Each structure stands twice: as C-alpha cells, then as structure tokens.
Amino acid sequence: MTSPPPTISTHPALFLHGLTLEGGWRVTGRATTVKGQPAGGHQSVGYFVERADGHPGFLKAIDLSGIIQARNVMRALQEVTEQFNFEVSLLEHCSDMRLSRVVHAIDHGEHRIPGALIPVPYIVFDRADGDVRDHLEATTVDDGWLLRCIHHVVVGLHQLHTARFAHNDVKPANVLVFEALGSKIGDLGTAVDASGTSPHGGKAFAGSWDCAPPEVPCLAEQADAWQHGRRCDLYMLGGLITFLFTHQHFNTFLKRELPEELLPLFWGGDFTGPFEEALPYLLAAFDRAAREVEVALRPRLHPSVAGEVTRSIRELCHPDPARRGHPRNLSGLNPLGLERYISLYDRLVMKAGLARKRGSRP
Amino acid sequence: MSLPARPRNRRVLPRWRDTRAAVETGEMRSLQRASADEKARAQQAGVQRLVTLQREFGAKPSVGRAAELTGAAALMNRPDVAEDAAVYLLLNAEQTTPAALASARTLLALPAPGEAALQAPQGTGLLTVQAEVRRLRPLLREFPHNPLMHLDLARAYAALGQAQRAERHLQVALALAPQHRFALRTAVRFHVHTHDPRAAVTLLRRSDRTPHDPWLIAAEISASMVAGVAPRFVRRARDLVENWDLDPLHISELAAALGTLELKDGGKSKRVRKMFRQALEQPTENAVAQVQWVAPQVQVPLDEQQLKSVPRNFEMRAWERYSLSRFEAARDAFECWLQDEPYAATPVIMAAYLAGALDPTPTRAIELTRLGLTAHPADEVMLNNMAYYLAIGDQLDDAETYLRRAQAATAPGNVWNGANLVATQGLLLFRRGQPDAGVHLYEAAAALAKRSALPQRAVIAQLNLARELIRCGDERAPAVLLRALEEARALTSPDVDLAVAHLRAQMQRLGVPPEVLPPTLFR
Structure with missing residues (x-):
C-alpha cells in the first residue's frame, strides 16, 4: 500500500515556503537539506529565511508528521521533544558563552499553519554560504584556505569541549562556510554533554557511522560516554582533515587495508567479535592506511606542511582510543586536548601563506 | 647423497604465517558470527545514510558531495548507489584527487589507467627474508605500537636464526596484545621452534583466554604433547567439540589435536575417527595435513571437492603430490609451504631436495638450504645435503667443510x-x-x-x-x-x-x- 502524497495539512513542515512565521521570519526558499527518517521517525527540513530587517537565516523545521506512524508514538514524541529542547538549550548556551566557531541559533519557536493539526517547531541559525563540500574543487580552492578551515573547525571543537559538550558528528556537511567569517561547526543535534543528560548520552554513537571511529562499528563498550564522545570527535576531525585534502574519508583508506574477515557489519563485513580482538589488525591496517594518506597528501601540500598534516592525521585517527590525540597530551591531565592542534594549524596557515608569497606551492 | 625430510611425530601446532596470509585461513575470525537481524539493522542504518547523501548530491552536485557519497558507498559495500557520483567525479577529474578518482573507478569496476601487471609471487630465500627485515624495521620505528608487525618481524628473525631478536619482538607483541589469539599462537610456535615447548605450555596456561578459545586449547594440547606433559584442558576440549554449534572451522584444529592425543594414548579407534571426521567438517589446512599424516593408522576419507576450498593447503598437497611422484607439482607446493613457514625445517629440506634433483644446476638447492641452515644451523640433514649440493656444483672445499659439520652434528x-x-x-x-x-x-x-x-x-x-x-x-x-x-x-x-x-x-x-x-x- 502506498502512502498518500504529503499535503499542507498532513505535512506542514514541507510547505513553509512563502509563509511568514510567527517569529517574523519570511521563508524565501527551500534548502536542499532534508535529514532523518521519513517514516516512523522525524525529519528536519531546511529553508532560507529573512527577517523584516533583511537579516538572512537558515531555518531548520522539524517535521513531526512521520512520528504518527511510529510504533510507539509517545516514546517517539518524547525523544524528538528531548532532542529539540536539548539542541535549543545547547545553542543558547553556545551563544551565551560566545563560541565564535560554532553556528549560533538566532531564534527558535513553533509555527502553526491554519488547518494543519501538527505544529512546526523550528530553529533559525546564521545563514552560511554552503558547507565545505561546496568549496572543494581542486582548481578553485587553495590549500591555505583548507588549512584555515581546519583551524576554524579545531577551534570550534575546542570551544565545544571546553563548554563540556562533544559534537559527535564532525563531518564535511557540518562544516559551514561563511564568506566573511570563515568556517564554523554546525548541527549540534547529536551532541552529548559531560553530565550525561543529553538525549543521545545513552547511545553508543548518534552521529554518522561512516565517519565514526572503528570502535563504533565494532560496538566496543564505552565506560564513559563523555570521553567516548570527545574521542569520537578527535577521530572524526582527523577523518575530516583527510577528506578535505584527499576527497576521501580516513575510514575509506582504513577499510581498504583491513582484511575482509575483520570488517564490521556496518562496513559491509560480518565481524562481531570484541573490539580488542580486532584492534591489532586495525593497527596494522591503520599503519598502511596512514602511509596511503601520506602519499595522497604529497601532491597537494608543500613538503614542509605535508609532514605535519600527516602526523596530525595519524594522531587523531589512531584506532586505539586510548592512544588518540596529541602524544604530548596522552600522559597528561587532558589527553584529549585540542590546544596543540589549534597552534599547529594556525602555524601551518602562516607557513602556507609564506610559501605562497615565495612563489612556491603552499 | 641428499636426503629428504623424515616424517616425524606430527602435532597440530599453530602455524606461524605472515599476518596477512593468516587472515586467509580463518584463524583470525571471531568466534561469534553476526545474526541475520544484526546484519539487517546495520544494512538499514547504512541505507538511510546513503539515501541522505544521494539526496544531497542529487540536489546540488559538487565534487565534495560526490566524493563523500562514493566514499560512504565504498565503505558500506554498496557501489550501486554511488554510480552517478562516481561518474561525476570522473567527468570532473581535474577538480578532485587521484585517491577519489581511484575510488570512483573501483566503484564502477573500471580498470585503473596504466595498471601494472600482477606482481610475481614473493620469492623464498635468504635475501628475501633479509629484505623483509629491512622493510619492516623502519616501519616499526615509525609506528611501534603495531603488534602484528612485531610478529612479522619476529618471524623473519626466526627464519634468519636470530632467535633472541625474534623473542624480543614477540614479547613486545604480547605486551601490546596480551590476550590476542594470533599473538599467543605465534608465541607457542616460536617456543616449539626454539625447543622450549614448556614455555609455550606455560604461556597458554597463564592466559585467561585459553579455556574459552578452541584455537588456544588446540595449541595447548599439541604443545603439551611435544613437551611431554599432560594437557590441562582435555575435558573442556571434549565438551567444546561435542557441543559446538557455531562455525565448525573454529574447532577443526581442536578436534584434530584431540584425535591425535587419543591416538597416541591408544584410544578407541572409533572415537579417534570421529574426532578426525569432525576436524574435517570445515577444516583448516593444518587439520587436513594432520588427517593425512594419521592416514596410515586411521582411515578418514579426504573429500577432494571439500579440500579445494581449504586455503593455503600446501603441506597436504605437497606430500600428496610427492607420494604420487608428481615432482614438479610437489616442488611448487613445498615452495609455497616454505613461503608460509620460512623458519620450518621440513619444507626447506624438501624444496631444496626437489630442486637439487630436478634442476640442471644445484644453485636453487644451495640457496634454499642456506636459508634453512640460517634458521637451523646444526641440522645434520641440511648440512649433509648442503655438502652434497656443493659437491655436485664442484665447490669441493666448501662441500668438505659442510660435510665435516654434518658429521659432527x-x-x-x-x-x-x-x-x-x-x-x-x-x-x-x-x-x-x-x-x-x-x-x-x-x-x-x-x-x-x-x-x-x-x-x-x-x-x-x-x-x-x-x-x-x-x-x-x-x-x-x-x-x-x-x-x-x-x-x-x-x-x-x-x-x-x-x-x-x-x-x-x-x-x-x-x-x-x-x-x-x-x-x-x-x-
């Protein structure tokens, strides 16, 4: 049986274009972003909006219509409510703490369309000029720009960690580019907090599994969700750096080097043994993958920069969660600290700029 | 005259292969297998993510979005969903990287441009093993936390007769992965190789993992037999073999080891046969070789069709071909076995023995025996054979020296x-x-x-x-x-x-x- 096509009364979140919301936001167009489960769960729909004073924004509308089809409606409603409230409070917190490299929410609220039974909760964000995936054409983007972008992302992550939140979904789509302000991290919908009160705190991993560190698809048990979240962030940061320069996530390189027998379910295999059993093979595969990444980076970066970028990827993408992070931090009080990477990428941006001025490649 | 290897008391000792080759045999597999439900759940989660990426790429195609989709599709083994994105990358080749293009070509099953011919199989010989050491050492300096690389280096050192160095790397590997099946089994093989089977038994008995892992119990039984002590986990082993309801591959070596133990202790032939039959249900090549070795005493039919799918079945094939006087084919199989276990005496003696008899010059036989003598400098058969091959090659003074060493040994x-x-x-x-x-x-x-x-x-x-x-x-x-x-x-x-x-x-x-x-x- 096919479900009837969505209408404004059944799926109001899909029909906001042209409306002016209760908060005064005029919806000027629909963005391409549609996330989540269309049936049995909720999805979010993206719109471009403008305030009466001409301030542009990006509206994330929550489409609750799918929840009615969920097996347990009350549970699903509770989950989406918790997630929405958590994201709103987290964004407010970020604004209060002036986290400059995290996308801010400008407004939030609910809109009711006459005749529709379901309200549309929404959050309005600063509007970006696309995400980093739209800025990766090799002939139009220089490596200094990419290094600067990485620096901004590391700063953003560090700000979040300092505010005691782990992002949990660092991936290219969540690195938003602002022409005047540089790059910022967006989409805090899957973040976890240190106190363990976030809706995703109980899950093994709430972000995108294709970008997740190997302990996630290997279903390794985690004693501390907060530290686990930070370790995931570090890995995904390394994966993002790899992606920006090679157009392939680190996991793609890693999987290629891993024997088929040891591929976890999510990577197309059927290994379900404990993570500790897979770790030695992951280490061996990691070593080879890191060398592949190094080879792939060489043509894109100046030799003086390539070595340090490769080293940072090796440290951030280490498959052993206990060894992930800057080696000088590992035995210290804050083994997952990002300060050293902030300094590193700041320095690399300058190095690349100098190399460019001298007329050689960045 | 030269001498073939003498069939000894064969035990189901763990093989010590190159870690990449070991994966092929199934030894590294997890005891648990994914259920259909788990697979379906993982697949569904993957599909959901891929649909999102597809939608994003379809709405606003760009190199970044295409690369993200092809990468995710490659990761999840779903090339079908990323064909458009892969084509987009190939059409915009100058905007992306060689790594992304290679991934796109793989997804579309296109050959890589200027793809090199298939690599010739790795040779065996002293120089090859030395080259392996030279390759691994700098890699380990760069990444010292890789236990498998330590095991590979230890194996190369063992083949070069440098047992102390081999042991040092083995210990590092065991410190990095103390409960790891492959590391433990490798250590067992090393200790037996260095004539210290009691150390192997002690190591296994101290490990918390041994009583729960059929591969380790098999190693404990066999190492105990070599050491001449009573195996500790026989009852547990019988329990496992009788009540195993998972992948039969995991108990293949255990059943073969138990069968060998029963045979040695004069157990009932019906029971022994049952064990070996169970070992052949989904056998490892080690179990197959064991069944072949006991064949004169215990008749267990080997199903040729079934054997075809047993990976790295070199030992059994080598002896089978040799016994049928198919010498060229036997020589290939012994050389493959030698590649698998370059530190072992039997394959090197046999590969050299056949090379000495089949080649017009004794060069290859000398090269192989030199490799064997590096790992076993006092092996009287190898020393005699070396003297023989050198004499055939008219290197008489060297031959004399080896002959004297052989006589002394x-x-x-x-x-x-x-x-x-x-x-x-x-x-x-x-x-x-x-x-x-x-x-x-x-x-x-x-x-x-x-x-x-x-x-x-x-x-x-x-x-x-x-x-x-x-x-x-x-x-x-x-x-x-x-x-x-x-x-x-x-x-x-x-x-x-x-x-x-x-x-x-x-x-x-x-x-x-x-x-x-x-x-x-x-x-």
Missing part, C-alpha cells in the same frame, strides 16, 4: 643420516679424482643402508654411484647401473623414482646416447 647411531654421510664422502672423493675410493665409500653406504632396513637409500646410493662412474667414463658403470635399476624396480618409493628421474636427466645433460643406457632407465 650427527649423533652416533643415527642410521638415517649415517649412510648418507658416507655416500656424500664418496661423492667428494669422486669429484677430487679418486674414483676407487669413491666406489668403496658408496658401496659401504649402500651396505649400511641395507643393514639399517633402508633399502631405498641403498638403491639411491647405487644410482648415484652409477652416475659418478658414467661421468668419469669408468667401465664398471653399466653393471652398477643395471644392478641399481633392477633393485629400484622392486621398490615403490617416490625417493627412488626421483633418483631415477634425476639420473635420466643427468645422462641427457652429459650427452650419453640413450641406446648405450639400459632400457629400464627410461621406463
């Missing part, structure tokens, strides 16, 4: 090697221009072999004597050859067949017209 009363040493001495005298003294020693060797109930060795000594007499144009040659061939006809032994084939080839090389040779040589 051979225990008095070792009849297996004793007759050979006398024969090799005879060969040396022939090559030094003293045929009469050579004949005397060859005949003494043949007589000694006969007295020791080794008729094949006696015939081979006579065949070698005939070859030397023909080489120096001695008139006694026809009579000796005729007699040797007569005796050879009465024996069915691959050793003798090989010696006859070798002699035939030698005569051809020496340009001896076939009509002057006895027709029995060509039958």
